[in-house]
Amino acid sequence: MDEGGDKHSGYRWEGGYERTWEALREDDTGALISGSSAAKRLFAKKRLAQEAGKRIHIVRHCVLALDLSRSMADPDLRIDRYPNRAGCAIRSLKEFVPKFFAACPLGQLALVILQNKRANIVVPLGGSEARLLNALKDIEVKGFKTGGQCSMVNGIAAAKSMLSAVGDHSNREIIFVVGSLNTIDVTSPFSTIETVANGGIRCSVVSLSAEVNIWKKLTERTDGKYFVPLDPIDISDKLEELTRPPVESSARQGVLVKMGFPQKETDDKYICPQCRTRVKAIPTLCDVCRLSLVSAAHLARCYHHLFPPSTVTPSIPEQKDEEIDLELERSQFDQIKPCVGCNFAPSTVEQGRQFVVCDKCQSSLCGDCDGFIDDHLHSCPGCI
Amino acid sequence: MNDALQLRAESRSSLIAVVLDLNPLAWGFKAAQDAQRTSKSESFVQALDATLTFISSYLLMTHGNQVVVVGAHPLGAEILHPTNEYSGNTASMVNRQIEAKINDLCRSTLLDDSITDVSTSPSSRFNNALSKALCCINRMKSDKSNMPARLLVLKCGGDFLSHQYLPLINCAYAAEHLKVSIDAVVLEAEVDIPVFQQMVDVTGGVYSRVTEPATLLQTLLTYHLPDDDARKILSKVPSTPVDSRAVCFKTRTVTDIGYVCSVCLSVYKMLTPICITCKTVLKLPGMPPSRKRKREK
Numbered sequence: 001m002d003e004g005g006d007k008h009s010g011y012r013w014e015g016g017y018e019r020t021w022e023a024l025r026e027d028d029t030g031a032l033i034s035g036s037s038a039a040k041r042l043f044a045k046k047r048l049a050q051e052a053g054k055r056i057h058i059v060r061h062c063v064l065a066l067d068l069s070r071s072m073a074d075p076d077l078r079i080d081r082y083p084n085r086a087g088c089a090i091r092s093l094k095e096f097v098p099k100f101f102a103a104c105p106l107g108q109l110a111l112v113i114l115q116n117k118r119a120n121i122v123v124p125l126g127g128s129e130a131r132l133l134n135a136l137k138d139i140e141v142k143g144f145k146t147g148g149q150c151s152m153v154n155g156i157a158a159a160k161s162m163l164s165a166v167g168d169h170s171n172r173e174i175i176f177v178v179g180s181l182n183t184i185d186v187t188s189p190f191s192t193i194e195t196v197a198n199g200g201i202r203c204s205v206v207s208l209s210a211e212v213n214i215w216k217k218l219t220e221r222t223d224g225k226y227f228v229p230l231d232p233i234d235i236s237d238k239l240e241e242l243t244r245p246p247v248e249s250s251a252r253q254g255v256l257v258k259m260g261f262p263q264k265e266t267d268d269k270y271i272c273p274q275c276r277t278r279v280k281a282i283p284t285l286c287d288v289c290r291l292s293l294v295s296a297a298h299l300a301r302c303y304h305h306l307f308p309p310s311t312v313t314p315s316i317p318e319q320k321d322e323e324i325d326l327e328l329e330r331s332q333f334d335q336i337k338p339c340v341g342c343n344f345a346p347s348t349v350e351q352g353r354q355f356v357v358c359d360k361c362q363s364s365l366c367g368d369c370d371g372f373i374d375d376h377l378h379s380c381p382g383c384i
Numbered sequence: 385m386n387d388a389l390q391l392r393a394e395s396r397s398s399l400i401a402v403v404l405d406l407n408p409l410a411w412g413f414k415a416a417q418d419a420q421r422t423s424k425s426e427s428f429v430q431a432l433d434a435t436l437t438f439i440s441s442y443l444l445m446t447h448g449n450q451v452v453v454v455g456a457h458p459l460g461a462e463i464l465h466p467t468n469e470y471s472g473n474t475a476s477m478v479n480r481q482i483e484a485k486i487n488d489l490c491r492s493t494l495l496d497d498s499i500t501d502v503s504t505s506p507s508s509r510f511n512n513a514l515s516k517a518l519c520c521i522n523r524m525k526s527d528k529s530n531m532p533a534r535l536l537v538l539k540c541g542g543d544f545l546s547h548q549y550l551p552l553i554n555c556a557y558a559a560e561h562l563k564v565s566i567d568a569v570v571l572e573a574e575v576d577i578p579v580f581q582q583m584v585d586v587t588g589g590v591y592s593r594v595t596e597p598a599t600l601l602q603t604l605l606t607y608h609l610p611d612d613d614a615r616k617i618l619s620k621v622p623s624t625p626v627d628s629r630a631v632c633f634k635t636r637t638v639t640d641i642g643y644v645c646s647v648c649l650s651v652y653k654m655l656t657p658i659c660i661t662c663k664t665v666l667k668l669p670g671m672p673p674s675r676k677r678k679r680e681k
């Protein structure tokens with residue numbers, strides 16, 4: 001591999017072209033949805049509503065296994081200052097980590113690097129967002145070094161060593177981000193796949209090269225997801241899909257987990273309610289009595305997964321006919337009230353298309369507020 | 385002022401959203417209406433004066449500072465400033481508009497008899513007020529390329545807002561996402577409000593409880609006027625322990641150790657065989673793993 005050379009240089013036709021078509025996305029039916037339109041938000045809402053209330057495992061323990069073998073140096077995927085597959089993977093993982101902890105405040109993440117046929121645990125399982133981001137940044141600072149080949153069996157072994165310590169009340173997962181077309185292993189990967197499947201560890205794979213049979217088999221056997229992203233932005237989209245807690249398909253038994261809710265003292269330390277040990281930050285396990293310590297707010301932040309988002313109707317519904325009735329649109333536009341959240345009133349019909357009406361309280365909501373409610377607030381400012 | 389100076393002042397300007405409690409029951413308006421003016425409704429005038437002074441001070445501190453004021457009452461929440469009538473940032477005009485809006489509200493909804501109706505909860509709708517304030521901040525931040533913003537909540541009385549717990553915590557995390565710190569000021573002699581303490585804790589703001597309405601202005605100006613950068617330099621505001629205990633879903637009592645359903649995260653003070661929220665049959669901790677898993681192996 002070309003060491004030390006300018007990683008950004010390459011053939012002119014390999015980059016630097018604006019790929020405008022990549023902003024296009026399709027909905028369920030295959031119709032194109034554009035930008036941040038009301039239609040896109042409605043589509044997202046529908047998906048959230050489908051998942052809400054299903055048996056969802058919110059306490060997630062997840063190992064990120066990142067392939068940094070030679071195949072990841074391929075510049076076929078590149079964006080901004082990220083010159084190759086490895087760069088694009090890091091870029092998307094940096095977005096993934098905060099989203100994971102926002103969706104699963106009680107979850108834990110680990111990072112394993114697959115390189116030179118080995119698997120190195122870079123960050124052990126833990127709840128620290130900063131530690132993971134630092135590790136990812138470190139790889140970026142060092143110039144996305146890649147080398148050798150990738151081994152699935154060693155990756156799984158490293159992940160399993162961490163996941164086996166976790167109680168079976170929680171969901172255990174491995175997310176692979178790989179560019180390799182093969183896996184170089186000392187033992188049969190097929191028997192390894194059987195052992196992870198029996199161990200109840202869900203494996204998902206984001207493949208940056210092509211669909212690879214052995215990786216696909218791994219996801220099928222373990223009830224995971226398999227993605228082959230089309231472009232760098234699509235990697236983020238696919239990983240975002242994995243930030244949402246997985247829907248439990250098998251009728252797994254629920255368990256009661258004993259947890260402590262410590263008080264935060266004036267010196268910013270927390271005291272374990274069971275053994276009075278002081279800990280620095282929560283959520284964590286008490287160092288002495290191994291009780292899970294969380295705050296009520298951490299739990300409350302998870303509950304929105306269980307309820308479907310509020311349903312809305314566009315203020316100016318899309319017209320199905322070839323000929324668009326402009327007069328009808330105009331009259332619909334005139335009826336739009338200022339947004340109940342931010343008091344913004346649309347001045348053009350184009351802006352009016354972004355507006356929706358809350359089905360519950362009939363308040364008007366602008367596109368910005370509607371999106372903000374779905375992503376963060378989880379309740380409509382007009383609903384009493 | 386030359387351009388460079390103008391630019392510097394603009395770049396330091398910030399936004400504050402103030403949520404005001406307009407609960408007539410908490411402030412004692414209702415009592416005052418029938419009988420003599422009580423000392424409590426006097427205190428509302430005093431508190432409003434203090435808040436308006438605080439808002440003026442904030443606007444005068446740096447050129448280009450902006451303010452959003454939202455009133456919370458038992459029937460909902462209302463944006464008092466900016467409105468379609470006046471959306472500027474001249475301190476005197478802002479104050480006049482807020483006073484006028486509160487007067488209007490008092491005349492129409494707040495002194496209406498339906499507010500004392502038993503069917504509606506008598507607490508102010510802080511969740512609606514905070515989400516409106518955050519929606520405004522979200523819009524202004526996207527319009528004005530990320531100007532720094534904060535939020536201040538002023539509440540009267542020691543009502544725990546337990547029915548609003550979930551939306552309020554969601555507001556706190558939404559604020560954290562926007563990098564908005566939440567300050568809370570509670571006018572109350574006896575108790576702290578845990579949900580406000582937690583919101584302040586999540587967003588890294590300042591919580592204070594004022595026991596005497598006369599000291600409100602002093603508290604606002606000393607603890608809550610400095611922005612996030614100035615706070616780093618100033619000595620730390622004395623912090624109070626944060627109560628982050630959970631409430632048992634079955635008995636509605638607070639507990640510091642509980643059992644949590646792994647499927648829906650309901651909290652129980654005592655072991656329970658079936659989760660009342662999601663109806664899952666629960667395996668109790670410390671029992672051998674169920675037979676099903678063994679058979680799979």
Ligand SMILES: [Zn+2]
Nearest residue numbers: 272275286289
């Ligand atoms: Zn302990």
Ligand SMILES: [Zn+2]
Nearest residue numbers: 339342366369
């Ligand atoms: Zn809005």
Ligand SMILES: [Zn+2]
Nearest residue numbers: 358361380383
């Ligand atoms: Zn609504």
Ligand SMILES: [Zn+2]
Nearest residue numbers: 645648659662
């Ligand atoms: Zn449950």
